[in-house]
Amino acid sequence: MQWFGKGSNNVEDGRSGGGGRTAVGGGIGIIIVVLGLFFGKDLTGLVSQMPLSADNNTEVKQGVPENDAQAKFVSGVLESTEQVWDKEFQALGKQYEQPKLRLFREGVQTACGNASAAVGPFYCPGDHKVYIDLSFYDELKSRFGAAGDFAQAYVIAHEVGHHVQNLLGISEKLDQARGRVSEAEYNRLSVKLELQADFFAGLWAHNAQNLKDFRLDAGDIEEALTAANAIGDDKLQREATGDVKPDSFTHGTSQQRMYWFKKGFETGDIRQGDTFNSNNL
Structure with missing residues (x-):
């Protein structure tokens, strides 16, 4: 893909001094358990009850350095998501609140708790920010x-999709179910939430094609589909343990993730992304 814009004004660069403590606690524990399957890692050891008042001495700067190509790419992708979702929310009669994207290194303190880079990219609903260590x-x-x-862009668009869910009140379905349903049912709802974020990523790609500063290259969509296929729960579990346990899925199978991204890309219609009431799961 190619992006000719100036980049987003909503990028915060906190990489200058590391991320302070990397322990995790509070609400972030839920996020880490989910992301552990997303990235094929056992992250349970990162969850702790350590206090969240630790000092974070990282200097946070607005924007990214001109000579940092990877950070500028992330900024451009974020800008394209802003333009797409601004229009989508206008069509819904709503105003889109653009999220911040924080670049960090090793660890970061968030409104959801402290997180290690080992969790991979994530979205924190508490502060409406997407977090990513570019080493991912x-x-x-x-x-x-x-x-x-474009595989890299897909990751950002997926996390922004969670922000969209938060703004539209969709994430509340998962929050309301916490503690009231079985673990298997909670995982099933988590899958629906994640597949919808994949759909939203596809919807972004569809509509970004109409932006004046955006251009898809040959093979871009295949890159996103390859990424979606690689991080399916079934594939990751099979690689890690040789066994597949559907009741423990939290993000969906490779086939499901590719299906919903592709549906978003092909339709560009937010009304087609109701994974919670779909039989195609």
Whole structure:
């Protein structure tokens, strides 16, 4: 993909001094358990009851350095999501609140708690921010075999999709179910939430094609589909343990993730993304 815009004004660069403590606690524990399956890691050891009042001495700067190509790419992707979702929310008679995107290194303090870079990219509903340690992109290529700039863009668009869910009140379905349903049912709802974020990522790609500063290259969509395929619960579980346990899925199978991203891309219609009431799961 190619982006010719100036980049988003909503990028915060907190990489200058590391991220302070990397322990996790409070609400972030839920996020880490989910993301552990997303990235094929056992992250339960990162969850703790340590207090969240630790000092974070990282200097946070607005914007990214001109000579940092990867950070500028992330800024451009975020800008394109802003333009797409501004229009989508206008069509819904709503105003889109643009999220912030925080770049960090090693660890970061958030409104959801403290998180290690090991959790991978994530969205915190408490502060409406997307967080990413750019070293994850190296792992996306080496561990998951998902190379290419559009695979990287897909990751950002997916996390922004969670922000959209938060603004539209969709995430509340999962929050309301917490503690009231079985673990298997909670996981089932989590899958629906994640697949909808994949759909929203596809919807972004569809509508971004109409932006004056955006251009898809040959093979871009295949890169996103490769990434979606690589991080399916079934594929990750099979690789990690040799066994697949559907009741423990939290993000969906490879086939489901590719299906919903592709549906979003092909339709560009937000009304087609109701995964909670769909039989295609």
